[in-house]
Amino acid sequence: MGPLHAAVYNVDEDRxxxxxTEGSDPNERDEAGxxxxxxxxxxxxxxxxxxxxxxxxxxxxxxxxxxxxGTDSVLSWAVESGSxxxxxLLIRCGVDVNLPASGVTPLMRAxxxxxxxxxxxxxxxxxxxxxxxxxxxxADYASHYGYAELASELLRIQxxx
Numbered sequence: 001m002g003p004l005h006a007a008v009y010n011v012d013e014d015r016x017x018x019x020x021t022e023g024s025d026p027n028e029r030d031e032a033g034x035x036x037x038x039x040x041x042x043x044x045x046x047x048x049x050x051x052x053x054x055x056x057x058x059x060x061x062x063x064x065x066x067x068x069x070g071t072d073s074v075l076s077w078a079v080e081s082g083s084x085x086x087x088x089l090l091i092r093c094g095v096d097v098n099l100p101a102s103g104v105t106p107l108m109r110a111x112x113x114x115x116x117x118x119x120x121x122x123x124x125x126x127x128x129x130x131x132x133x134x135x136x137x138x139a140d141y142a143s144h145y146g147y148a149e150l151a152s153e154l155l156r157i158q159x160x161x
Contacts, residue, residue, distance in 0.1 A: 001030050008036040009043055013051050026061035033068030037061050041077035044086025053089055063095040073101040079109045084117050097127045104133050104141070111142035114150055129158045 004024040007015035016036075020026065027035050037056055040049045057063065066073050075095045078086040091097065098105055107127040110118040119138070123129065129138050136144075139158060143151035 002028060004028065004036050005030045005034070005039055008049075008052055008056070009039045011043060011046060011049065011052065013055070016052050016055050020055055020059045026056045026059040027065065029068055034072070035061065035065050035074075037063070037065065037074045038067065038072060038077055041074045041083075041086055041090065042081050044078055044083030044089075045081045049083075049086060050089050053086075053093065057093050063090065063093055064099055066099075066101050071102040073099050073106070075099065075106045076101050076104075076109050079106050079115070079118055079122075080113065082113065082115055082118070084115075084121065087118050087121055091121065091125045097122050097125050098131060100131075100133055105131050105138070107131070107138040108133065108136070108141045111138040111140075111147065111150060111154060112145045114142065114145060114147040116150055119150065119154070123157065129154050 001009065004016065004019045007019055029035055040053050040056065043049060063074060075090050078090055107119065107122045107129065110122055131137060139151045139154035142154055
């Protein structure tokens with residue numbers, strides 16, 4: 001993990017600011033293929049990442065970058081972390097709420113976690129409940145992971161769209 005990645009992971013706003021001022025690339029990948037925003041999204045539940053995300057975005061970080069393997073988006077990590085604040089922040093910064101990674105959309109990941117608040121946030125900001133990756137949509141993911149009530153609501157919304 002490079003210095004900027006580590007500073008983001010450790011929620012060290014001052015160090016992030018310093019490294020960016022010194023010219024660190026906000027889109028540089030670490031050895032696993034992740035950019036600093038991936039770590040910010042994942043660590044959104046660990047501390048106040050809003051100032052750090054804003055620093056990265058202001059420095060030119062790509063909100064819609066995928067890991068070099070194509071398996072993870074910044075928003076998908078935020079959804080999986082369960083950080084409502086991070087999801088809201090990423091949406092406000094212009095992230096694509098329908099960007100698939102690993103064959104699933106953020107709404108599908110939210111359905112799989114059963115996080116109704118994040119599901120609703122994504123829907124309110126344009127997530128498409130009818131999107132299918134392979135044979136499955138968000139309602140299918142919610143149902144598969146045991147969130148029957150959420151799956152029913154997503155099906156209802158699907159039919160209304």
